[in-house]
Amino acid sequence: MARPAAIAIDFGGTNLRAALVTAEGAILHRVNTPTRVEEGVQPVIDRLVNLAEQVISASGAGPEVPVGVVAPGPLDPDEGVIYFGPNLPGWRNVPLRAILAERLGRRIVIGNDGNGAALGEAIFGAARGCRHLIHLMIGTGLGSGIISHGQLIEGYRGLGAEVGHLPVDPYGPRCHCGGAGCLEAYVSGWALARDGEALAHSGRSEAIRRAAAGGPVTAEMVTEAAQAGDEAARSVFESAGRALAVGLAGLVNVFNPEMIVIGGGVARAGDLLLEPLRRWLRYYAITYIVDTVRVLPSALGDDAGVYGAAARAFLVSGGPFAGTVRLG
Numbered sequence: 149m150a151r152p153a154a155i156a157i158d159f160g161g162t163n164l165r166a167a168l169v170t171a172e173g174a175i176l177h178r179v180n181t182p183t184r185v186e187e188g189v190q191p192v193i194d195r196l197v198n199l200a201e202q203v204i205s206a207s208g209a210g211p212e213v214p215v216g217v218v219a220p221g222p223l224d225p226d227e228g229v230i231y232f233g234p235n236l237p238g239w240r241n242v243p244l245r246a247i248l249a250e251r252l253g254r255r256i257v258i259g260n261d262g263n264g265a266a267l268g269e270a271i272f273g274a275a276r277g278c279r280h281l282i283h284l285m286i287g288t289g290l291g292s293g294i295i296s297h298g299q300l301i302e303g304y305r306g307l308g309a310e311v312g313h314l315p316v317d318p319y320g321p322r323c324h325c326g327g328a329g330c331l332e333a334y335v336s337g338w339a340l341a342r343d344g345e346a347l348a349h350s351g352r353s354e355a356i357r358r359a360a361a362g363g364p365v366t367a368e369m370v371t372e373a374a375q376a377g378d379e380a381a382r383s384v385f386e387s388a389g390r391a392l393a394v395g396l397a398g399l400v401n402v403f404n405p406e407m408i409v410i411g412g413g414v415a416r417a418g419d420l421l422l423e424p425l426r427r428w429l430r431y432y433a434i435t436y437i438v439d440t441v442r443v444l445p446s447a448l449g450d451d452a453g454v455y456g457a458a459a460r461a462f463l464v465s466g467g468p469f470a471g472t473v474r475l476g
């Protein structure tokens with residue numbers, strides 16, 4: 149293949165996506181399918197292999213083309229093992245890299261989806277060229293990645309940087325990770341749905357109750373009610389934005405980032421979340437440090453995972469971006 153490219157696989161809790169991504173950022177031969185995580189580990193692995201094979205076959209990618217995978221963590225990027233997924237029932241100590249390498253007959257590079265999205269944003273997205281970045285991906289859960297001095301911060305065993313599980317309240321609710329008071333328990337699809345459910349049940353939001361029509365409340369219903377002006381739904385975003393500011397203010401004071409970029413499905417709420425976040429961030433963080441921080445929406449949208457998987461594959465293979473962002 150003449151120009152540098154990578155096969156990118158995004159293993160998300162809701163969708164699996166695969167594509168060939170060029171060094172210029174073009175996404176080719178894209179294929180998607182629902183994850184259907186409830187069917188168990190083996191069917192999901194079979195679907196991942198099938199998607200990768202479709203992309204390899206359609207693109208004619210030779211064995212020299214690197215394969216990158218992003219997956220929900222906690223995930224050990226050196227061993228390629230998913231230890232467990234707070235939102236992936238049944239996934240315990242799955243050696244996904246070894247399984248995919250054997251089934252596809254190729255070398256596989258694997259990393260946490262939150263770290264991948266940070267790499268993708270720093271190489272292909274809103275933070276291109278940024279060496280001091282905090283990136284959040286707010287979907288079902290809250291994934292994240294931190295780049296400081298051009299180095300992705302993954303820690304001793306590669307299990308960081310889980311900003312979603314940064315405790316922000318000593319008396320806070322239980323979190324899916326087993327902890328309590330985590331940022332994700334305030335700012336995530338599941339936290340917004342829980343808060344919306346409470347509003348619908350207590351009769352404080354007629355708009356959410358009507359949208360749910362007796363079924364479960366989703367984060368999208370809360371977002372749409374807030375966008376339509378429902379005061380109770382707007383208060384959910386005010387609280388979420390404030391909790392997010394508490395967590396990010398701590399990180400701003402510690403890391404002095406240049407940019408905070410926010411992506412993921414919940415981030416589609418836009419200023420509903422970003423406006424209270426920016427306002428409260430100035431309240432909690434040290435003025436001289438927060439003054440220079442830019443808070444921006446992601447430029448990659450639903451492709452953050454695909455770009456992240458490609459970015460990691462390029463970086464590990466010593467490809468065209470060697471020397472931009474460093475891995476551990």
Ligand SMILES: [Zn+2]
Nearest residue numbers: 313323325330
């Ligand atoms: Zn947690």
